[in-house]
Amino acid sequence: MELDTKLIHGGPLIDKYTGSSSVPIYQASTFHQSQFAESQEFTYTRFGNPTRKALEETIASLEFAKYGYAFSSGMAAISAVLLNFSHGDHVVLPKDIYGGAYQLVTEMFPKYGIEYTFVDETNLSSWEKAIKKNTRGIYIETPSNPLLTITDIKGVVMMAKQRNILTIIDNTFMSPIYQNPIKLGVDIVIHSATKFINGHSDVTAGLVVTNDEEIAETIYKTQKMFGSMLDPYDCWLVLRGIKTMKVRMEKEVENADFIAKELQKHSKVKAVYYPGLANHKGKELHFSQSSSGGAVLTFDLGSYENAKTLFENVTLPIVAVSLGGVESILSYPYTMSHACVPEKERLELGVTNGLIRLSCGIEDKHDLLNDLLRALDHVISENRPQKKII
Ligand SMILES: Cc1ncc(COP(=O)(O)O)c(C=O)c1O
Structure with a gap:
């Protein structure tokens, strides 16, 4: 089945009891058990719910995976995966990582005795150098947030498989439309469905998929024990968003590509980061593992004052934390997504006070x-x- 068809028919489309053209919102916390002491598919919404099941089957299908799980946010999904490492385990992660994941690792891992190392994700050998005897997990985010750096997914997967290390990826920026890490050998794929998958800036949600039965069982149990599953109404909204994800994203990518190229020519713009640009570091690698430059670009105006002036004078993009909505969203990573990263590290990463992230919507x-x-x-x-582009 081609992607366009899969987006509509990949998961359950109609309700099997009534034939309704959209899976109903099964707004129930519990389910009547008609046969005394006999098991049935749905008993309690924390354990399972038909609307959630439809979403979980849909995301699994879109990511070429067997199992899918829906969480109350991207961070709930990331936590459910990362907090399954144990005392004494070591995890390798990228330096340019989403701020919330950074905070989770640096503040929660020490409490559980889990070791971690952040590496320069653009250099394959730095991943290898960081691997220790007790390394149990490698966590990738490509393209990264906010600098759109590129990690060699297959390279990292190969190195991990040789050593029996679990690989995890945050695939939020590319979405299942443009990058399918399961096909590249990654064990666990995570999405903040708050972004492109839902696509309308009206839900927070997270998704996890895997092909491994044992991992799936662990993720399911964690979802149940943490109680961090997505509620039926939001599952329904995400299911609805998925149907238009490809048409939305095609327009958003077209806009991002156009704007990145135009901004690159502007004398007041110090740098533009966008995987679709000819001079973007890792561009070729990116297009060997993904089919699009994506809908997010970041640019640097060189100073806090310049950034402030731009924010105060734009009228179309909303100024907000988040990305992936039908409306363009302008963010200031320095005080928004990366506020929880200590200032010294933020600056070392390149998250400067002149940096601006634009998530393109579907406007003209x-x-x-x-x-x-x-x-x-x-x-x-x-x-x-900027340097002349070839
Ligand atoms: C790349 C990435 N991963 C994860 C998250 C966390 O998702 P949520 O806000 O849905 O918890 C975000 C949020 O901005 C993100 O940008």
């Missing part, structure tokens, strides 16, 4: 660009022109 690309250009007119200082 010329309207978006003109809005940004008008706002840039208010920015005073010129930055050096």
